[in-house]
Amino acid sequence: MEQESSARGAAENMSEIPTEFTKLFGIRYPIIGAPMFLVSNVEMVVAISEAGGIGTFPALNYRPLEEYQRALVAIASRTKKPWGVNIIVNKSNSRQGDDLRLALDAGAKLFVTSLGSPAQVIREAHKNGAKVFCDVTNLEHALKVQDLGADGVIAVGAGAGGHAGPVSPIVLVPWLKEKLKIPIVAAGGFASGRTIAAALALGASAVHIGTRFIASTEAGVDPAYKKAVVDATPEDIVMTTRISGTPAAVIKTPYVEKLGTDLPLALKILKDHPLTKKYAVPLIHFLGMRQLEEAALKPSWKTVWSAGQSVGLVHEIMSCEQIVTSLVEEYFATVSSLPTSSCRRSS
Ligand SMILES: Cc1cc2nc3c(=O)[nH]c(=O)nc-3n(C[C@H](O)[C@H](O)[C@H](O)COP(=O)(O)O)c2cc1C
Incomplete structure (x- = not known):
């Protein structure tokens, strides 16, 4: 106070x-x-x-x-x-x-x-x-x-x-x-x-x-997410396409490392093909947003936390x-x- x-x-x-x-x-x-x-x-x-x-x-x-x-x-x-x-x-x-x-x-x-x-x-x-x-x-x-x-x-x-x-x-x-x-x-x-x-x-x-x-x-957001921002260094930030199909910055947690930062090959093919792109892009977006939401709001081992390199200054x-x-x-x-x-x- x-x-x-x-x-x-x-x-x-x-x-x-x-x-x-x-x-x-x-x-x-x-x-x-x-x-x-x-x-x-x-x-x-x-x-x-x-x-x-x-x-x-x-x-x-x-x-x-x-x-x-x-x-x-x-x-x-x-x-x-x-x-x-x-x-x-x-x-x-x-x-x-x-x-x-x-x-x-x-x-x-x-x-x-x-x-x-x-x-x-x-x-x-x-x-x-x-x-x-x-x-x-x-x-x-x-x-x-x-x-x-x-x-x-x-x-x-x-x-x-x-x-x-x-x-x-x-x-x-x-x-x-x-x-x-x-x-x-x-x-x-x-x-x-x-x-x-x-x-x-x-x-x-x-x-x-x-x-x-x-x-x-x-x-x-969950206190663990805030703490992760305080603890992370700029080198812990990686770009992933798994959330929305376009590169987004996230903290490299063990879960992100396990998952990889590229879309699975099948989704990549669907996203790049003119006939399936229309359906694949919203699907990738939906799955990615659901994952972010779960990680941000409740403690889970599936931690996909969005943050930029300025974590190093926090x-x-x-x-x-x-x-x-x-x-x-x-x-x-x-x-x-x-x-x-x-x-x-x-x-
Ligand atoms: C967790 C998180 C969520 C974000 N969500 C949005 C969003 O919904 N809409 C948007 O225009 N930008 C969004 N951004 C980008 C911010 O508005 C802002 O441009 C960016 O955070 C600035 O960079 P900094 O994180 O290095 O300060 C988001 C950024 C973060 C870190």
Whole structure:
């Protein structure tokens, strides 16, 4: 308790970190609590937004639709600060229209879109004064969503939790920065104040943090999963196609090692064949999601735990408010430790 209230006191004394992103939302810190399937919940969203960042969650974490609506009402009643929802914008999500409408009715200010085309979300969000940031992993997709009217992109680089992109964030962010007119949010490996300072130096106007928040007191997952995030090193993270057919980052538990990280040959053939692809992809997705759900919510030896390489920067389980506070404190300490003297060219 004492620790929490001193953390609160410290946060209140800290100045803002003003960027294009914080100005867009009227928030103090350029930190998005990234949406995480099975992990993000009402408590995390409220705590991160109240701490000065912006909390988000995947709409599909609450099923059926009535549960989702209850979650939205609960968030709106517990914070007046901006918060957001992640909507999967491809055909696999039959709820897309409802997910969007209910979030707008509840007052969501940020939409994070992943996978397919964000056109509908952008159109409807803009009518209601909300902003849309789209997950991208390369320049082509980033330019496409910029043309569609996205307010910004989330540059998901290598090492991220979930479906990581192939390009290092150190290259991805400045590469996109050279070509885009809209703000860029850096994702993948940002889990400390140092890395936030690096992201802003690269040209990002915010960071999108997932893995760090798994090890939060509010995260609604099994304690063994949180402990695994604290204990793991970056070398324990492997990419597997067994969950959704596309590479996803997971902790290399004995079960993952036993299972292997490739699809079984039969499923691979079905997935790649034009006649069976249509049925195989949803089947792989369904089986993978069921496995993730079992591992995240109940202790089991079948542990498939999703997390990114920034596990190496996570050393303890803290409340979301304490996490935001420590990120901001470390950010200021980092910035003030950078060399500032000007270089003189020798003649
Ligand atoms: C456990 C887990 C679940 C995730 N689920 C989703 C999701 O449902 N939708 C989404 O757009 N991104 C998802 N992501 C990706 C995050 O939103 C974010 O981009 C990523 O975690 C950033 O990298 P970091 O983990 O290194 O912080 C997930 C990430 C993790 C770790």
